[in-house]
Amino acid sequence: MIRTPEALLQALGLPEQLLPAARQGHQLFPVRVTQAFLNRIRPGDLNDPLLRQVLPLTNETEPSPPGFCKDPLAEEHAIASPGLLHKYTSRVLTVSTSACAIHCRYCFRRHFPYAEQRQSQDDFAQKLDYIRQNPAVNEVILSGGDPLMLPDAQLRRQMEALATLPQIRTVRIHTRLPVVLPERITDALLDALECFPRQRVLVIHCNHPQELDADVVKALARLRPLTTLLNQTVLLRGVNDTAETLIQLSQTLFECDVLPYYLHQMDPVEATHHFAIADARAVEIHRELTRSLPGYLVPRLVREEAGAPSKTLLISS
Ligand code: SF4
Structure with a gap:
């Protein structure tokens, strides 16, 4: 490290x-x-x-341009219970840990007040109570930080606890670890994931085909029998802002049975503006993806907006 x-x-x-x-x-x-x-x-x-x-x-x-701030998604207003964000009606997101194996310079949570949420990080029961009181919630997203940084035993307890809630149909895990630390995908981790017996979705975060080496391919192959695998990519200047790169990324992901899910316009977070891409350029790149790839390999080009009831599509087809 x-x-x-x-x-x-x-x-x-x-x-x-x-x-x-x-x-x-x-x-x-x-x-x-x-x-x-x-x-x-x-x-x-x-x-x-x-x-x-x-x-x-x-x-x-450098000073950030207008519109860039520490919490552009107003996540502090979405904190329903310590460590639990409720932005969209049917889904809640648990901030499982502040830890990540890698620090991405463009991270949208680089200024998140993790320390204030830490008080009840271990108190998963409080989060379960909130979910029980909100029967419209049918999906729990484990996020962070990176939830796969949790010890196996803690992850197992969380999956078992979520399994006791009949209202929860799906547990979704947002993680970059299969890509940046593929050795994390161990037998013990797979056992822990299986403790939630209904729908499991694992959304990896990969921005460039060069991130997918043989070890990552093996890690994804181990996850594949247990979970639906999706990918989200952040569109970043100087990293992946060409159609050729993103076409190759979608094709390589598909070879690993991972479907491209979202292509995010970056959140305007303070200190990250040098990665930003104009909407017009993002749409141009996406049109090229649509021309070159079958529909199932074209990720949705989206932006997250504070207070919106869902992600905003920048282009509808
Ligand atoms: S892995 Fe995700 S949460 Fe962690 S630093 Fe990177 S973008 Fe942020």
């Missing part, structure tokens, strides 16, 4: 001139990169699409 900008630059043979800016970004949101992800970055290439997701750049410390 790389935990400092110095170690990241050294491991990849990148010039020391990058260090002052990287240190500044590190103060805002610490550098964290798994060895598995590091192995897929081309040494010495500052334009590597994986490197750009994890290396703090000067731009992070």
Whole structure:
């Protein structure tokens, strides 16, 4: 695990001139990169699409343009119970942990007040009570941070507890770990997931085909018999903002039985504006995907908007 900008630059043979800016970004949101992800970055290439997701750049410390803020999705207003967000009628999202194996510079929760939510992180019972009192809720999303950072025993307890609620038809897990830490997909983890006996959906987060190496393919193959596999991608300038890259991503995901689900316009989070893409360009890229891929491999181009009853489609077909 790389935990400092110095170690990241050294491991990849990148010039020391990058260090002052990287240190500044590190103060805002610490550098964290798994060895598995590091192995897929081309040494010495500052334009590597994986490197750009994890290396703090000067731009992070620049004042953000209008519209960028710490909580653009107003998630603090959606906190229904400690560690539980209720944005959409039928789904609740549990902030299971603040931990992630990798720190993505564009992260929409980089400013989330995890410390305030920590008080009852272990008190899953309180979340279950809230769900019971809201019978319209039929799906629980485990998010974070990354929920697969939880110890197996804790994850197992949560899945067992959710299984006791007949109203819950689906448990969905949003995780980047099969991609950035494929060795996390162990027998014990698979056993824990099976403790919820109804519909299981696992939404991975992969932005570029270079993230999908042989170890990730193996990890996904182990998950496939247990769960529906979907992917969400964030559209990021300098990382994946070409149709060619996203076409290759969809095709490679499909070879792993993962369906492309969402292509997100990035949330306007403070210190991330250098990744933003204009809507017109996003739509142009998406039109090219639609022309080149079968419909089932075209992710929906969406934006999340504070207070909206669902994600907003930027293009309807
Ligand atoms: S894995 Fe997800 S939650 Fe964690 S830093 Fe990356 S984008 Fe944020």
